[in-house]
Amino acid sequence: MTSPPPSDPGLPDAELLRLDHQVCFSLQAASRAFGGVYRDALKELGLTYPQYLAMMVLWEHGPLPVKTIGERLHLDSGTLSPLLKRLESAGLVRRERSPEDERSVIVHLTEAGTGLRERALSVPRTILGATGLSVQEVLALQETLARLTDSLSRAGRTG
Structure with a gap:
């Protein structure tokens, strides 16, 4: 018989199986609640939450390869590429092939994208x-x- 892990709360298995004892469920519920608050806070900016995160990375670091943005946001290219396309269609970013490596695409803020940062300053406090x-x-x-x-x-x- 193995000993319980140090983080075991001393509850029987049947109790651990209860929904209200699942940390993943608590995190999911908090995430959904955050989503609603962010949706309201970002409405005026015309951004979705994932778009806002991508813009935050670019506001913080300047032009970056798509791969680096994906790493920072923990997003794969299949998720990130359409998001960046929508930001480009909105006139907030432009994507360019890297002159050093044609396989790499660099994302730059446009003037409108840079200007949006000022309007976004209130979001974190909200x-x-x-x-x-x-x-x-x-x-x-x-x-x-x-x-x-x-x-x-x-x-x-x-x-």
Whole structure:
């Protein structure tokens, strides 16, 4: 017989199987709630949440290869390419083949895309206010979620 893992809450298996004891369900519910708040906050900007994330990466780092944007956002090219096409159609970014490597596409902000950053400055505070958490609580939650993501990623690679 194996001993329970150190994180075992001491609950019987039948109790652990309850929906309200599933951390994944809690995260999914929180994610859906965040989605609604972001949808409202981003409506004025004309962006979806994934588009907003891509714009944030470009506002922070400037022109980047599509591959790097995908790595930063944990998105594959099949998901990222249509998202970038929509941003390009909206006049917020332009995509160009890299002169150094024709296989690589570099994404640049347009003047409109750069200007949108100013209008987006209020979004993080709006979201922070909606959480009902202090800045310290949000930072602690982000740290916990980063550890959780690392652990689950390692488990997924070895499992």
